[in-house]
Amino acid sequence: MWAVQIVGSLNKVFTQFKDTWGYALAVLNYRQVHGQWKSVTWTNAQVTATAIAAPEAGGSIEITDILFTALKTSSGTVTLTVTDGSNTETVVTFLLTNEAVRMTHSVQGRMQGWRDASVKYTVAGANSTGSITLGYVKHDVASTEDYSVWNSKR
Numbered sequence: 001m002w003a004v005q006i007v008g009s010l011n012k013v014f015t016q017f018k019d020t021w022g023y024a025l026a027v028l029n030y031r032q033v034h035g036q037w038k039s040v041t042w043t044n045a046q047v048t049a050t051a052i053a054a055p056e057a058g059g060s061i062e063i064t065d066i067l068f069t070a071l072k073t074s075s076g077t078v079t080l081t082v083t084d085g086s087n088t089e090t091v092v093t094f095l096l097t098n099e100a101v102r103m104t105h106s107v108q109g110r111m112q113g114w115r116d117a118s119v120k121y122t123v124a125g126a127n128s129t130g131s132i133t134l135g136y137v138k139h140d141v142a143s144t145e146d147y148s149v150w151n152s153k154r
Contacts (some may be wrong), residue, residue: 013050015145021032031064034137039120041131041149047123051079061119062136063091068103070096070130077124080132084117087147090127096128112139114150 013033015026038052053061061082070078076096082089091111094101115117121132145153 011131014034026055029124031137035064036133036138037065037133037135038130039133042123043129044127046122046125049083049119049120049122051118051120052132053136053138054136055113055116055144056140058115058144060113060117060139060144062110062137062139063107063119064111065107065133065135065138066092066103066105067133068101068130070094070128071099072096072098072100073125073128075125076128076129078130078132079122079124081120081122082113082117083120084114084147087117087151089092090147096125096130100129112144114147115141115144 013028013030015028015033017024017026027138036053040050040052055061068078070076073096078094078096079089080093082091094103119134119136123130
């Protein structure tokens with residue numbers, strides 16, 4: 001039998017599971033419970049803005065993790081953006097002309113976009129090769145703001 005007292009709003013999810021040693025109670029946050037991921041790869045070509053993660057209608061995407069790798073090239077950049085078609089914000093731009101790039105980042109802040117905004121990547125410059133893995137959580141309409149509200153809070 002489990003007895004749990006919750007004090008305040010912990011933003012946690014209590015999950016009971018069974019393994020070879022018996023039952024256990026895990027305390028997880030919503031990113032751990034509802035997190036998803038997607039990976040994209042490109043080779044030797046320019047890529048126009050292509051969606052990695054798109055929200056449900058009226059919802060938003062929260063970025064939780066970014067893993068990026070790319071080989072050095074004579075001229076190339078890769079840009080990760082959040083856009084709804086009308087408003088676009090750059091998350092990060094990688095310059096590939098000096099050396100190969102390897103980056104992993106676990107986002108500790110709440111990097112949540114606005115209503116109907118997708119996470120997209122763009123590859124500019126010739127002969128670049130690399131991949132992006134994006135961890136994210138999809139938020140519903142109730143926990144999503146319009147761009148004007150989102151923009152005023154930052």
